[in-house]
Amino acid sequence: MFVKGLKCRECGKEYPDSPLYVCDYCFGPLEVNYDYDMIKQNISVEKIRSRQPNMWRYREFLPIKGEIKIGKDVGFTPLVKADNLAKALGVKEIYIKNDAVNFPTLSFKDRVVSVAIAKAREFGFKIVACASTGNLANAVAALAASSGYESFVFIPANLEIGKVLGTLIYNTNLIKIEGSYDKVNRLCTEIAGKHNWGFVNINLRPYYAEGSKSLTFEMLEQLGFKTPDNIVVPMAGGSLITKVGKAIEEFEYVGLIEKKHTRIFGAQATGCNPITSTVKEKREFIKPVKTPDTIAKSLAIGNPADGYYAADLMKNTGGYGEDATDEEIIEGMKLLARTEGIFTETAGGVTIAVAKKLIKNGNINKNETTVLAITGNGLKTLEALHGKLKEPDVISPNLEEFEKILSKIREKKNKKN
Numbered sequence: 001m002f003v004k005g006l007k008c009r010e011c012g013k014e015y016p017d018s019p020l021y022v023c024d025y026c027f028g029p030l031e032v033n034y035d036y037d038m039i040k041q042n043i044s045v046e047k048i049r050s051r052q053p054n055m056w057r058y059r060e061f062l063p064i065k066g067e068i069k070i071g072k073d074v075g076f077t078p079l080v081k082a083d084n085l086a087k088a089l090g091v092k093e094i095y096i097k098n099d100a101v102n103f104p105t106l107s108f109k110d111r112v113v114s115v116a117i118a119k120a121r122e123f124g125f126k127i128v129a130c131a132s133t134g135n136l137a138n139a140v141a142a143l144a145a146s147s148g149y150e151s152f153v154f155i156p157a158n159l160e161i162g163k164v165l166g167t168l169i170y171n172t173n174l175i176k177i178e179g180s181y182d183k184v185n186r187l188c189t190e191i192a193g194k195h196n197w198g199f200v201n202i203n204l205r206p207y208y209a210e211g212s213k214s215l216t217f218e219m220l221e222q223l224g225f226k227t228p229d230n231i232v233v234p235m236a237g238g239s240l241i242t243k244v245g246k247a248i249e250e251f252e253y254v255g256l257i258e259k260k261h262t263r264i265f266g267a268q269a270t271g272c273n274p275i276t277s278t279v280k281e282k283r284e285f286i287k288p289v290k291t292p293d294t295i296a297k298s299l300a301i302g303n304p305a306d307g308y309y310a311a312d313l314m315k316n317t318g319g320y321g322e323d324a325t326d327e328e329i330i331e332g333m334k335l336l337a338r339t340e341g342i343f344t345e346t347a348g349g350v351t352i353a354v355a356k357k358l359i360k361n362g363n364i365n366k367n368e369t370t371v372l373a374i375t376g377n378g379l380k381t382l383e384a385l386h387g388k389l390k391e392p393d394v395i396s397p398n399l400e401e402f403e404k405i406l407s408k409i410r411e412k413k414n415k416k417n
Contacts, residue, residue, distance in 0.1 A: 002036075004017075004033045004034065004344075005017045005018075006030040006033060007031060007032075007033035010028030011025055013025050014033060018123070019119075019198065019204055021204075021205045021206055029306070030206045032210050033144055033382075034063075034098065039060045039250075040254040040255065043060050043256065045225055045256060048221065048256075050250065051124035054072055055074050055111055055114065055214035055217075056072070061250055062176070062210055062214070063115065063120060063207050063214060064122070067123075069118070070114050070143065070146075071113075071114025071117075071118070071143065073104070074104075074111055074114045075102065075126045075218060076218055077097065077101055078096075078097075079096070079097055079222035079371070080083075080096040080098055082147070082339070082340050082372075083095075083261055084339035084340055085336065085339040085352075088339050089359050090359070090366060091366045091367075092366060092367050093395040094370050095369070095372070096336075096342060096371075097219050097371055099111075099215060099373070099374060100345070100374050100375075100378070104139075105135070105166065105375065106138075106380065107133075107135035107139065107375055107377065107380070108240070108373075108375040108376070109138070110142075110143065111215060112201075112208045112212055113130075113136065113139040113143045113208070114197070114209055114211060115211035116200035116211070117147055117316045120200075120204060120205040123204075124274060125196070125410055127149065127151065127197040128151050128199075128200060129152040129188070129191070129192075129200070130199060131155075131184045131185040131188040131199075131201060132150075132153060132154065132155050132181075132184075133159070133181050133298045133301065134160060134163035134297060134298045134380065135163070136300055137153045137155050137167040137172075137174070138167050138171045138372045138380075139170075140200060141167045141170035141171075145168070145170040150173070151173065152173045153174045153175070153176065154184050155167070156179065156300075157176040157177060158227075158297070160297060160381050160382075160383055161383065162383075163381075177195070180302060181292075181301050185202075188202060189202055201237075209239045209242075209243060209306075212243035212247075214245045215240075215273040216231075216243065216252065219231075219371055220247070220256075220257055226260075227248060227260045228368075228370060229262065230368055230369070231262060231264050231370070232263060232265045232267055232354060232355045232373065233265070233351070234266075234267045234268070234348070234350050234375055235266045235275050237301050237305045238266075238275055238306030238307045238309060238311075241264060241266050241306075241313060242309045242310055242313055245264055245313045255386075261317070263318045263319040263320075263364075264313055264314055265314065265321070265358055265367075266279070266310055266322075267322060267351045267355070268321070268323045268350065268354075269294035269296040269324060269325075269326070269350050269399050270294070270323045270324060271290070271293040271294030271295075271304060271326065272292035272294050272296070272299060273323040274286050274407055275321055276321035276322055276323045278308075278311045278321070279315065279321030280322075286304065286308055286311070289302035294346075295326045295330075296350050297381075298345065299346075319363075322358055324353035324357070326348070328353040329346055329349035329353055329384075330385065330388050331349075331353060333345075333348065334388075336348065336374070342379065343357070343379065344374045345378050345379075345380045346384050348374040348375065349374055351373060393405050
């Protein structure tokens with residue numbers, strides 16, 4: 001076990017390994033504090049490669065004690081060399097880190113929840129809970145069920161039906177709240193203060209957030225223990241993008257990769273862009289979005305907990321923040337599907353649309369290597385595509401009618417070419 005405890009990100013005050021998340025001195029956020037020198041003595045490329053292909057192959061960098069019993073099949077998702085997408089965008093090399101096929105609920109949230117529930121077990125919690133915009137709800141319900149936990153899941157009332165059904169199926173206690181995610185989260189903070197429950201993204205947040213690092217660890221390993229020139233990450237609360245930066249720093253410090261400058265870019269929806277607007281306007285503070293309005297509901301967090309740190313990371317790495325309209329998000333989803341056969345949810349559409357803009361505007365060099373993080377599956381957000389795709393032809397079971405349709409299809413294709 002290489003965890004010293006917790007440490008305030010602002011003032012540096014240290015705390016024991018416990019379910020705390022806010023510094024009682026300066027009210028700054030707490031994060032896990034590791035003994036990196038000890039990790040350096042106990043880790044190697046060979047040791048990592050000898051382990052099972054899941055997120056726990058990097059266990060030295062994750063805050064769990066003892067035997068791993070939760071999430072043994074989570075992680076080690078594909079890193080796809082997206083040559084067709086690269087050609088469409090006019091760049092040399094693009095990779096897709098595809099968490100749309102993560103186990104068990106088809107999003108990167110399976111990673112963070114695995115760590116959070118494992119930590120809840122260490123702390124003796126009997127009930128786990130969360131406030132969610134969708135993917136986290138699925139992951140908490142599923143992994144709680146498989147771990148024998150009772151769970152409570154709180155979501156905005158207008159969430160996509162795929163994510164609602166994908167949560168209810170696990171027999172969780174699902175509660176819809178009228179209003180935005182920020183109102184849901186505010187209520188959950190009050191509940192966490194009254195009930196002794198393990199809220200994965202409140203009192204367990206410092207540990208939960210560490211699970212995100214495994215996405216980047218895998219990416220670096222899959223690139224041959226090398227860093228890409230650019231990484232584009234979708235942002236909601238801003239936690240994932242900050243952990244991308246932390247994961248790279250950790251691998252560099254212990255000598256698993258050589259130090260190299262990697263620019264980190266953040267992607268949001270125009271209808272809820274508190275972080276990217278901060279970067280664009282070069283502000284030193286986050287201006288919350290009071291009423292998010294976007295089809296990318298999983299990114300619709302108007303007051304992001306890690307927004308300031310996400311904006312600071314982009315600035316410090318030479319990256320940038322950009323956002324996409326609903327129309328651009330749909331086009332991003334369609335582009336990834338038709339070029340690489342990957343069906344992503346709306347958050348992935350945001351990533352693709354933003355990457356396209358960053359390349360066009362010169363923020364990303366066309367001759368460099370770029371990785372795009374796809375964090376959820378398109379089956380979760382089918383409503384966004386309703387009326388946005390070509391309706392299929394309907395014919396009678398007649399060869400002559402089929403030949404007429406085939407002729408029209410060929411004619412249309414020739415015109416495009």
